[in-house]
Amino acid sequence: MKAVVNNIPCTNCEHGKSIFCHLTEEEKSFLSEVKGLNYYKKGQTIFYEGNHAHGIFCLHDGKIKLSKLGKDGKEQIVRFAKTGEILGYRALLSNDNYQATATAMVDSYICIIPKDRFLKIMEMNSKLSLKLINLLSKDLKTAEQHLIDIAQKSVKERIAESLMVLGSTFGYLKDQKTLNISMTRSEIADMAGTTTESAIRTLIHLSDEKIIDLEGKNIKILKPQKLLEIANIND
Amino acid sequence: MKAVVNNIPCTNCEHGKSIFCHLTEEEKSFLSEVKGLNYYKKGQTIFYEGNHAHGIFCLHDGKIKLSKLGKDGKEQIVRFAKTGEILGYRALLSNDNYQATATAMVDSYICIIPKDRFLKIMEMNSKLSLKLINLLSKDLKTAEQHLIDIAQKSVKERIAESLMVLGSTFGYLKDQKTLNISMTRSEIADMAGTTTESAIRTLIHLSDEKIIDLEGKNIKILKPQKLLEIANIND
């Protein structure tokens, strides 16, 4: 499934969103020399929790979920990554194994930058350290907020919040209402920290209240303000 | 309550545990010039969640809890800090407000290093960035693990895990069994993400099983291996 496709040099990386986009041309070339652009089909695993960290992944185009396994193999989604974002940097920075499993949620193109190249670029460009510190800080803030949400909110609040997070992370289709991401009910449950059945019931309940609309895996947010209220984001 | 006590220069900081301990003598003097050593009585707040971040706190001697407020003002303890550790660095690094409230759990002595000094030292010593990246990574790893624990474990498992965490964080008294930290049942609940009543019942239950011993606020771990099993740390 994984296939090395025609290499795209970082020098003409068009999305303009990555932390590498503001490197000098030389630095970009230095990165491109060794990186490979790989194709991952929807559902495919990019790396597993506990794997030795050999490189950093730069998401050229795609949508990725990062999850960890808990009790009895139940999955918990801890983070998402979308086009322009990087994965696996924490393991590299703290010389650790990958702490989560990365799975492609849609067909994705991902550049892999080997560990030593990445660390060299970090030495070459001190601004990169600051960007990484900012990324880590942001991730930590999100994780801690997620922690207290799961600890204190009801399933309904968490499902509502999950939908809002999906909207702000992946955006909406042209109608500005339908979430631009397709997930199974079970994945939504893994995100909200509940069971599949509870997630299904809660979604149906929100749909009965005309706050969302369910058309198979397409979820349309009809009343975002209501959803926001239910989610109790304001604490 | 807060009082500036005789300033202790970083140059003779004796605990040897802080990220600043391996700075050069000049760098330490540069830090000491402006920092103040403050005394905080047990129970006192060092900074509040949402406060403007004006500096980094270096815990010269003490025990601190970092907590966030959730739904209906319920507290969630997200992290602890002990002698030699620093607080509030994340806010400074990402130019944000403090994201948690820091409270002294015992009488504590804390150095405050102003924001600009800290940022200058960071520029002066590039190894410091790496140390901070490592700290952030470690905190993020812990937060994500805590997240899935709270999402998936039962109250009993979480209480057992909390006790083990308290042991590994603050250590034990000379008997090697009694936790070297005094917390209310309500604080233990805030740590495990449950209610005070449930925490009390669970502790009593563990005590009935002779796994722990309760003497007021002193908690003695009688069978750490049993507690570890219950905590289900191995996932």
Added chain:
DNA sequence: AAAGTTATATGATAAAAATCATAAAAAAAA
């Protein structure tokens, strides 16, 4: 020492959510 306050304890009850069982629908594979 007495009064007030906070922390701990305990029972009864309610609410929330998980679990189990099963069926129908949808998607994927043969």
Added chain:
DNA sequence: TTTTTTTTATGATTTTTATCATATAACTTT
């Protein structure tokens, strides 16, 4: 297309945990 597998749905039941009420114990403050 047919078969197989996965996903969604729904009801019944159980388990877990929170909530409420109240009592006692342990500190604090006066």
